Amino acid sequence: xxxxxxxxxxxxxxxxxxxxxxxxxxxxxxxxxxxxxxxxxxxxxxxxxxxxxxxxxxxxxxxxxxxxxxxxxxxxxxxxxxxxxxxxxxxxxxxxxxxxxxxxxxxxxxxxxxxxxxxxxxxxxxxxxxxxxxxxxxxxxxxxxxxxxxxxxxxxxxxxxxxxxxxxxxxxxxxxxxxxxxxxxxxxxxxxxxxxxxxxxxxxxxxxxxxxxxxxxxxxxxxxxxxxxxxxxxxxxxxxxxxxxxxxxxxxxxxxxxxxxxxxxxxxxxxxxxxxxxxxxxxxxxxxxxxxxxxxxxxxxxxxxxxxxxxxxxxxxxxxxxxxxxxxxxxxxxxxxx
Amino acid sequence: xxxxxxxxxxxxxxxxxxxxxxxxxxxxxxxxxxxxxxxxxxxxxxxxxxxxxxxxxxxxxxxxxxxxxxxxxxxxxxxxxxxxxxxxxxxxxxxxxxxxxxxxxxxxxxxxxxxxxxxxxxxxxxxxxxxxxxxxxxxxxxxxxxxxxxxxxxxxxxxxxxxxxxxxxxxxxxxxxxxxxxxxxxxxxxxxxxxxxxxxxxxxxxxxxxxxxxxxxxxxxxxxxxxxxxxxxxxxxxxxxxxxxxxxxxxxxxxxxxxxxxxxxxxxxxxxxxxxxxxxxxxxxxxxxxxxxxxxxxxxxxxxxxxxxxxx
Numbered sequence: 001x002x003x004x005x006x007x008x009x010x011x012x013x014x015x016x017x018x019x020x021x022x023x024x025x026x027x028x029x030x031x032x033x034x035x036x037x038x039x040x041x042x043x044x045x046x047x048x049x050x051x052x053x054x055x056x057x058x059x060x061x062x063x064x065x066x067x068x069x070x071x072x073x074x075x076x077x078x079x080x081x082x083x084x085x086x087x088x089x090x091x092x093x094x095x096x097x098x099x100x101x102x103x104x105x106x107x108x109x110x111x112x113x114x115x116x117x118x119x120x121x122x123x124x125x126x127x128x129x130x131x132x133x134x135x136x137x138x139x140x141x142x143x144x145x146x147x148x149x150x151x152x153x154x155x156x157x158x159x160x161x162x163x164x165x166x167x168x169x170x171x172x173x174x175x176x177x178x179x180x181x182x183x184x185x186x187x188x189x190x191x192x193x194x195x196x197x198x199x200x201x202x203x204x205x206x207x208x209x210x211x212x213x214x215x216x217x218x219x220x221x222x223x224x225x226x227x228x229x230x231x232x233x234x235x236x237x238x239x240x241x242x243x244x245x246x247x248x249x250x251x252x253x254x255x256x257x258x259x260x261x262x263x264x265x266x267x268x269x270x271x272x273x274x275x276x277x278x279x280x281x282x283x284x285x286x287x288x289x290x291x292x293x294x295x296x297x298x299x300x301x302x303x304x305x306x307x308x309x310x311x312x313x314x315x316x317x318x319x320x321x322x323x324x325x326x327x328x329x330x331x332x333x334x335x336x337x338x
Numbered sequence: 339x340x341x342x343x344x345x346x347x348x349x350x351x352x353x354x355x356x357x358x359x360x361x362x363x364x365x366x367x368x369x370x371x372x373x374x375x376x377x378x379x380x381x382x383x384x385x386x387x388x389x390x391x392x393x394x395x396x397x398x399x400x401x402x403x404x405x406x407x408x409x410x411x412x413x414x415x416x417x418x419x420x421x422x423x424x425x426x427x428x429x430x431x432x433x434x435x436x437x438x439x440x441x442x443x444x445x446x447x448x449x450x451x452x453x454x455x456x457x458x459x460x461x462x463x464x465x466x467x468x469x470x471x472x473x474x475x476x477x478x479x480x481x482x483x484x485x486x487x488x489x490x491x492x493x494x495x496x497x498x499x500x501x502x503x504x505x506x507x508x509x510x511x512x513x514x515x516x517x518x519x520x521x522x523x524x525x526x527x528x529x530x531x532x533x534x535x536x537x538x539x540x541x542x543x544x545x546x547x548x549x550x551x552x553x554x555x556x557x558x559x560x561x562x563x564x565x566x567x568x569x570x571x572x573x574x575x576x577x578x579x580x581x582x583x584x585x586x587x588x589x590x591x592x593x594x595x596x597x598x599x600x601x602x603x604x605x606x607x608x609x610x611x612x613x614x615x616x617x618x619x620x621x622x623x624x625x626x627x628x629x630x631x632x633x634x635x636x637x638x639x640x641x642x643x644x645x646x647x648x649x650x
Contacts, residue, residue: 030650037647064462066647073649197650228648234582234607242605242645300462302453302551305580309606314649 026247027201028130031101034197037062037070038104046071046295050111054141055102055134065303068295069311072283073226075291076316077105077194080333084192084222085118087327092119094191098171098210099198100124102134106164107144115163123183128157128168135159135166158182171198172206177213190220200227204252208269215270215321223271225317229278231257235309262317271319275334279311285337344370346442353435354402356428361473367437368481374444375488380521381513382448382493388415389624390501390613392577392596393452396426396464400600400610401435403629408612411439412446417493419577419596420452420503420535423482424463425603430472433482448493452503453535453553453578455486456525487522491534498572498619505576506557506565507533508546513569527553538579539595541588559589566592573621575613584611584625594621601628605646 035055040062042049053059085093097103106122109115115122125131138144138159146161159166165183170176185191193214199207214223230236231253243250256262259276266274277286301307322328344366349359359367389408394401408414422436423429440447453459460466460483469479492502492513500513510516510530519531526532536554540547544558562574574593579586581597588595600610611625 033647033650037649062647063464066649069649235605236607238601238605238607239648243648243650245645246650248650297552300459300552302459302463304551306603306606310648 023247023249024127028127029246030197030201030248031126031130032056034070035102036060037066038074041067041070041074045298047074049104049108051104051107051144052102054137054144055104063303064299064301065307065310067299068301068307069279071295072279072287072311073196073314075287076226076279076282077196077224079286079288080222080224080316080318081192083331083333084190085114085120087330088190088220089118092121092186092189094121094123094186094189096123096125096185096191096193098125098169098193098195100126100134100166101130102137103196105194110146110163121163121165121186123165123180123185125167125169125179125183127170131157131166131168160184171210172202174209174213187217191218192221193223195224196226198227199225200250200252201248202251204255207252208265211266211271211319212269215266215319219321219323220327221321223266223317223319225262225315225319227315227317228253228313229257229259229262229315230313236313239313259315262315266317266319270321272321273328274317274319275331276315276317277334277337279314279316280308281337282316283311286333346438349438350435350442353431353438356398356431358430358472359434361478364434364478364481367434367441368485370441371437371485372488374441375485375490378490379517380491380519381517382450382490383497384415384417384448384493384495386496386619387614387616388417388495390495390575390596390615391416391418392598392611393419393421393454394426394432395421395454395599395602396423396429396432396468397599397602397628398426398428398431398435399629400598401432403626404598404612407624407626408614412443416447417495417501418447418449419501419575420450420489421454421577422449422452423465424454424460426464426599427468429465429468430478437485449489450493450501450503451486451489451491451521451525451535453525455483455489457483458524483524487524489521491519491521491531492516494571495615496619497570499575499615500565500569500571500573501575502534503576504533504535504554504578505537505539505574506546506555506561507537508555509533511565511568513571536578539576539588539593562589562593572619575615575621580606580608581611582606582608584609585613585623594623596623600626603646605648 035052039052039056039059042052044067046067157168160183167179167183169179211223228250231240240250256265262276263274318333320328320331391404422433436449440449466479470476494500507530521531525535533554536551538549538556540556540558544560546555546557546561549555575596577596579595580602581595584597586595596611596613598610598612600608602608609625609627611623614622614624
């Protein structure tokens with residue numbers, strides 16, 4: 001977007017700043033990283049995803065800690081989405097993936113029959129470059145297409161079918177949220193937002209605007225965020241430095257360094273209740289024990305101290321909004337650690 | 339040692355510059371090392387003063403730093419507790435240098451086996467991949483992993499301090515039982531040889547409990563005290579577990595863990611240490627952070643990733 005002519009003494013408020021092109025490209029690069037790591041975990045056998053391979057140019061086998069970490073990340077979302085679906089069974093629902101990247105969750109849910117059974121419209125938004133690339137890949141692989149989608153693709157910028165919508169957005173610019181009108185987002189049905197390592201890459205104020213927009217516009221909703229915390233201990237300091245060297249600094253992590261800071265963020269921005277677990281707690285308490293058992297022996301794992309360190313620096317935040325007190329209290333997430 | 343055309347001083351100098359040795363030289367040094375190690379006991383007896391080093395995991399520039407901090411070999415005696423390879427980007431340089439130093443100064447440096455000196459685990463955690471990238475084929479990995487089968491598994495300093503990579507085994511409460519094990523094999527999945535390389539102390543639980551690592555056990559204070567009493571030892575020094583401060587002491591200072599890979603995996607932000615044991619058997623933990631070369635050293639084209647992985 002073009003910079004306006006500013007007087008020399010104009011002070012750009014903290015958090016509202018242009019994200020440089022190379023910075024944006026590095027953020028987009030994290031998407032390739034995530035897809036590659038997910039494929040690695042899938043190939044070792046941690047979970048099933050016949051679709052992610054279409055989005056990865058050169059498969060690399062990652063270290064066991066990364067495989068297991070991505071497994072725990074994917075599995076957590078599965079279980080939270082299942083609970084959300086259960087709260088609103090029988091009615092039309094939306095899942096909105098913010099900064100979706102090359103995520104394949106829609107295709108997995110569709111192939112299992114869940115999209116149709118649960119009456120879900122799945123909406124994905126990300127930077128225009130990412131969306132254009134994703135559409136290209138979908139167009140090149142019939143395995144990623146349903147019969148209905150083939151006929152519904154409008155152009156290289158958007159996909160709009162009965163159950164799947166895809167379009168460009170810039171989460172730092174609220175003007176671009178008008179994409180949701182084009183994608184026919186329904187403001188009157190239960191909607192679950194998912195943002196996996198997304199908001200942490202944009203300035204705090206911008207992230208706040210997104211979180212508040214979601215709570216303001218939807219009455220029955222959830223907001224799932226997966227991101228880093230604890231920037232101040234030795235591991236955290238090294239993490240900040242290493243990720244900064246990758247070109248995609250964690251812009252908001254210092255505003256919400258601890259779990260309680262994260263909770264306050266969502267509660268202050270219109271969400272009724274916010275539950276949070278760090279990834280160690282997710283793995284040890286929330287994830288289905290059978291899944292843990294199945295995956296434990298897939299490969300040699302000799303990284304326990306590191307596992308504790310890295311997993312305690314990531315959280316899943318699950319913010320909930322509902323007029324129904326019963327719904328607010330019947331999720332099982334944070335209580336699983338007791 | 340038989341005379342040969344192998345010039346160990348030249349090899350050491352080359353390695354210290356960060357240059358790897360050619361494949362046929364690796365064959366020579368690993369063959370000679372096996373000949374040397376056959377003559378060593380499962381439990382090596384060494385005399386103080388000696389500096390004990392924990393896991394280094396291919397962090398070559400930090401190993402060079404250890405020699406700067408602790409003194410160059412052979413001016414300082416060294417006992418390494420294993421885990422020379424995997425995780426870091428320079429396992430080849432690390433194990434090559436330590437092998438050459440051992441051949442050059444056999445009575446000044448002792449190398450024990452860690453759980454990563456094994457064929458299975460090095461195929462998952464980096465050493466195999468690094469050998470493939472640096473040599474184009476797995477031959478060097480084969481030479482080194484065969485050599486690993488010959489490494490001693492424990493050491494005793496002045497009949498008083500027992501040193502091993504992981505710790506204790508329920509199958510071998512007496513050191514004499516360790517002495518008669520057949521160590522010349524791949525690290526097995528269970529049994530005493532596996533346990534002593536994989537086990538961890540547990541300050542919260544007594545007795546032996548199966549380890550979550552899938553091999554070895556956790557052992558409590560009662561086990562340690564009984565072992566020290568039975569074997570007339572004063573102290574145990576081991577490695578195997580990451581310590582953020584570089585070391586940890588447990589059980590009324592009767593057991594120490596020494597960890598010698600600073601900023602482990604270029605990710606953990608931890609300190610490291612070496613234990614300087616003097617003639618009075620006093621133990622001084624010399625702590626240090628990552629070497630400047632280590633931090634800024636960008637692995638070149640022979641690694642497929644420049645920076646450590648996170649969940650992004």
